Amino acid sequence: MTVSESETAAREGEPPVVELDNVEIVYDRHFLAVQGFSMEAHEGDIVALLGPNGAGKSTVLKMISGIGRTERGEVSRGHIRYDGEDTTNFGANEMVDRGVTHILEGRRVFEDLTVEENLRCGLYRGGDRFRFDEDDYEIAFEYFPQLEEIMNLKAGYASGGQQQMLVIARALIHRPRLLLLDEPSLGLAPMLVQDIFETLVEINEQEDITMLIADQNAKRTLDIADYGYVMENGQVELHDPADVLKEREEIKEFYLGTSREEGRYTDIRHYKIRKRWT
Numbered sequence: 500m501t502v503s504e505s506e507t508a509a510r511e512g513e514p515p516v517v518e519l520d521n522v523e524i525v526y527d528r529h530f531l532a533v534q535g536f537s538m539e540a541h542e543g544d545i546v547a548l549l550g551p552n553g554a555g556k557s558t559v560l561k562m563i564s565g566i567g568r569t570e571r572g573e574v575s576r577g578h579i580r581y582d583g584e585d586t587t588n589f590g591a592n593e594m595v596d597r598g599v600t601h602i603l604e605g606r607r608v609f610e611d612l613t614v615e616e617n618l619r620c621g622l623y624r625g626g627d628r629f630r631f632d633e634d635d636y637e638i639a640f641e642y643f644p645q646l647e648e649i650m651n652l653k654a655g656y657a658s659g660g661q662q663q664m665l666v667i668a669r670a671l672i673h674r675p676r677l678l679l680l681d682e683p684s685l686g687l688a689p690m691l692v693q694d695i696f697e698t699l700v701e702i703n704e705q706e707d708i709t710m711l712i713a714d715q716n717a718k719r720t721l722d723i724a725d726y727g728y729v730m731e732n733g734q735v736e737l738h739d740p741a742d743v744l745k746e747r748e749e750i751k752e753f754y755l756g757t758s759r760e761e762g763r764y765t766d767i768r769h770y771k772i773r774k775r776w777t
């Protein structure tokens with residue numbers, strides 16, 4: 500969906516697929532990781548979550564998917580709504596059932612299982628709801644044909660790029676409505692990052708899957724996103740449509756390295772002092 504289409508949808512009053520309203524997240528009841536955080540993603544959007552290490556990006560994704568609760572994370576203020584339903588205190592199993600799939604940072608494959616066995620895990624929903632059909636692989640092979648050639652390879656022996664394809668394919672097999680991706684570009688060569696991000700756009704367009712991507716590669720992420728939020732110290736520092744965000748001086752200076760504007764040294768220096776990721 501283009502930004503203008505997305506804005507039209509928002510104007511026409513369609514509820515967002517996911518919405519966080521003034522959310523505060525604590526770990527272990529004491530450690531404040533995120534505060535006053537609000538954001539939304541509309542149907543078919545790609546939304547970027549940017550920010551330095553420790554800004555709170557993963558924490559936000561984990562609380563949306565419910566995984567954060569297994570790490571003693573808790574939404575202590577505010578609300579998370581998915582598809583209009585208040586899911587603030589839902590666990591991961593309840594969110595998976597509703598079509599939310601989370602690809603964690605670090606290409607978490609089951610190293611001792613084959614690529615095929617890893618893909619099958621994408622279908623597991625617990626209890627007696629496990630089902631499997633060869634056709635389920637089709638969506639994986641459509642976007643990542645390379646996987647078909649390495650189905651019997653132990654996933655631990657696959658390359659970094661293949662493992663990243665595998666975790667995305669495994670998530671796709673689950674037929675998500677909302678896909679949360681944490682650092683999909685981490686540790687991959689630039690060419691591979693380009694391939695993976697181009698494939699994410701194809702998936703977004705063809706499968707109509709809403710995506711929330713947390714990544715430190717701001718350029719690539721903003722290139723494919725409709726909207727972006729920049730986090731720092733657990734809060735939203737900036738947010739705008741991705742093409743507007745890319746033109747903002749702070750973003751050019753600190754993320755894209757393309758700033759040409761002169762005469763604002765004091766502003767930028769001040770900003771630089773606050774940013775610890777420079």
Ligand code: ATP
Binds near residue numbers: 532553559
């Ligand atoms: P990174 O890219 O390094 O993962 P991030 O922006 O995703 O950074 P988070 O991982 O969400 O940031 O971390 C936000 C804050 O919460 C950090 O200060 C981190 O130390 C803390 N934190 C994250 N996970 C936990 C946890 N399980 N228990 C306690 N504190 C945590």
